[in-house]
Amino acid sequence: MISYRDNAGFDKDAAVVCLTVEQVKASTFPKQILGDIKKLVLAGQFEGNKGEVFPIIIGKKIILLLGLGKEKDLTMTALRVYLRRAFLSGNLKKAKTIEVLLSKDNAEVACAAVEAATIGVYAWKKYITPKKDDKTVQKKDYVFVTTFGKACVLAVKIAESVNFARDLVNDNADVVTAEYLEKQVRTLVRGEKNISLEILDRAKLKAKKLGLLLAVNQGSSKEPRVVVVKYTGAGKSVPYTALVGKGLTYDTGGLNLKPSGSMETMREDMSGAAAVWATLKAVLALKPKKNLIFAAGMVENAIDANSYKPGDVIVGYSGKSVEIGNTDAEGRLVLADVLAYVIKNYKPARVIDIATLTGACVVALGHDYAGILGNNDDLIKALLKSAQQTDDRAWQLPMYSEYKDALKSKIADIKNISNVRGSAGTICGAEFLKAFVGDTAWAHIDIAGTAFVDGDSHWYYGHGATGYGVRLLTDYIVNN
Ligand code: BES
Ligand code: MN
Ligand code: ZN
Numbered sequence: 001m002i003s004y005r006d007n008a009g010f011d012k013d014a015a016v017v018c019l020t021v022e023q024v025k026a027s028t029f030p031k032q033i034l035g036d037i038k039k040l041v042l043a044g045q046f047e048g049n050k051g052e053v054f055p056i057i058i059g060k061k062i063i064l065l066l067g068l069g070k071e072k073d074l075t076m077t078a079l080r081v082y083l084r085r086a087f088l089s090g091n092l093k094k095a096k097t098i099e100v101l102l103s104k105d106n107a108e109v110a111c112a113a114v115e116a117a118t119i120g121v122y123a124w125k126k127y128i129t130p131k132k133d134d135k136t137v138q139k140k141d142y143v144f145v146t147t148f149g150k151a152c153v154l155a156v157k158i159a160e161s162v163n164f165a166r167d168l169v170n171d172n173a174d175v176v177t178a179e180y181l182e183k184q185v186r187t188l189v190r191g192e193k194n195i196s197l198e199i200l201d202r203a204k205l206k207a208k209k210l211g212l213l214l215a216v217n218q219g220s221s222k223e224p225r226v227v228v229v230k231y232t233g234a235g236k237s238v239p240y241t242a243l244v245g246k247g248l249t250y251d252t253g254g255l256n257l258k259p260s261g262s263m264e265t266m267r268e269d270m271s272g273a274a275a276v277w278a279t280l281k282a283v284l285a286l287k288p289k290k291n292l293i294f295a296a297g298m299v300e301n302a303i304d305a306n307s308y309k310p311g312d313v314i315v316g317y318s319g320k321s322v323e324i325g326n327t328d329a330e331g332r333l334v335l336a337d338v339l340a341y342v343i344k345n346y347k348p349a350r351v352i353d354i355a356t357l358t359g360a361c362v363v364a365l366g367h368d369y370a371g372i373l374g375n376n377d378d379l380i381k382a383l384l385k386s387a388q389q390t391d392d393r394a395w396q397l398p399m400y401s402e403y404k405d406a407l408k409s410k411i412a413d414i415k416n417i418s419n420v421r422g423s424a425g426t427i428c429g430a431e432f433l434k435a436f437v438g439d440t441a442w443a444h445i446d447i448a449g450t451a452f453v454d455g456d457s458h459w460y461y462g463h464g465a466t467g468y469g470v471r472l473l474t475d476y477i478v479n480n
Contacts, residue, residue, distance in 0.1 A: 001141045002156055004149030014062045014095035016086045016292035018103040020071045024049040051082045055091040055315040064091055068103055076112040077391055081111055084120030097141045110146040111155040117142040118159035120460040124170040157285040158474050162467035165278035169465035173250035173267040178225035184477055185227050188281055200226040212316030214332040217299035219307030229294040230327035242342050246331045246355030247273030247298035254301050254327030272355040272450035275469035282474040290477055293346050297338040301330045313412045317341050318436050323416035331357045332429055336436040343440050346463030350379055350441040354469050360425025362449035369395040370450045373430040374443035382480050383443055392472035403431045429438040
């Protein structure tokens with residue numbers, strides 16, 4: 001649980017006291033522990049350097065001094081990283097309630113700090129057997145000393161949605177199937193007003209001819225789904241913004257099978273869908289006066305005697321025929337059908353898709369920035385602003401007609417891979433999608449690198465799913 005108070009009490013099991021180098025030099029310490037810290041500083045034990053952690057014990061309470069470095073160098077990302085490290089430090093293992101004193105009282109700092117206590121401390125432990133003698137308190141209460149509690153309440157709701165997306169991505173692909181995701185969405189919208197729900201199951205997908213999406217699922221024993229949620233928070237005449245997620249519950253690559261080393265994390269391939277459903281969760285908590293469509297195509301790219309095949313030509317919802325150059329370029333096929341379906345049937349003014357689309361995006365931008373591309377600069381600009389604001393970072397990549405030429409096919413209207421191998425993979429992926437959005441304002445967010453991190457302490461995330469996109473999309477919705 002997270003709560004707020006105006007003044008420090010030093011009455012909890014533990015306190016984390018954030019201090020900049022300047023504050024340490026000027027001895028601006030909380031009065032309750034002024035003498036204790038001064039002694040340490042005089043003894044040269046604590047200087048307030050970046051991420052420096054120093055525990056002291058006063059009575060029965062543990063006080064963790066946390067250095068933030070020089071005030072002018074402190075970014076909100078760094079603050080999240082340092083606070084996460086403090087919250088997870090061995091010194092606070094047994095603390096149930098932790099008071100947090102920030103280096104200054106403003107909304108930006110307070111919101112970044114509560115994210116450290118929500119997004120930062122998240123860990124996926126469903127399949128880890130707890131050690132018998134481990135006395136670590138798993139669910140801690142944090143009390144933040146700030147007068148900006150109101151702004152933080154929203155940040156916490158959004159952060160909880162981020163962690164919801166992470167749970168969906170982290171669990172096994174055979175647990176988080178398309179049917180499971182449909183159930184999650186049904187649970188989210190149950191009892192909510194201004195919502196309508198459309199579910200396309202196998203029979204409906206066939207009847208409506210979402211042939212590309214069905215081809216991708218052809219080798220799977222699981223049921224495919226397209227789920228569309230319409231949220232009408234503003235007047236009926238206000239145009240809708242659509243969010244469309246790639247929901248590959250597992251991507252083996254299909255007959256163009258992925259090699260070992262490239263497949264192990266492919267349960268992450270539904271991270272776009274997870275971001276869309278988690279953004280819906282945030283929207284239902286914040287209730288913005290906006291009109292929105294949430295949609296995802298949820299299927300599995302399995303390998304089987306029934307799998308679709310390299311060289312196939314398949315016609316999807318738009319009527320365009322697609323030559324399958326590679327069955328591992330499946331995300332764009334699923335998205336092509338869902339984008340075309342949503343645009344035709346819901347007529348949104350703008351559409352944003354979010355997808356773990358290309359390994360090339362990981363090569364280009366690593367795990368720190370998502371790629372943004374599209375056909376509308378105003379939409380991209382607004383998304384980049386939200387990316388900056390929320391720390392869900394993004395970088396624009398270019399689209400030019402030269403890349404479109406690379407998708408030409410001799411036997412179909414378009415091909416799902418580029419004829420120029422090894423070049424501009426992320427841009428070619430976006431070029432393919434562009435052929436299915438027509439004149440609708442559209443932006444594509446490639447999160448292949450940012451959705452999942454394989455590491456112990458990357459930024460302020462632990463290992464696994466990051467929930468990337470939930471903060472970005474929620475911010476975009478609220479501010480546009
Ligand atoms: N799901 C993958 C992309 C991916 C790679 C996501 C790494 C997360 C981490 C996607 O379906 C894929 O396999 N793309 C191919 C496209 C290629 C065949 C044109 C790729 O990137 O190699
Ligand atoms: Mn693939
Ligand atoms: Zn994929």
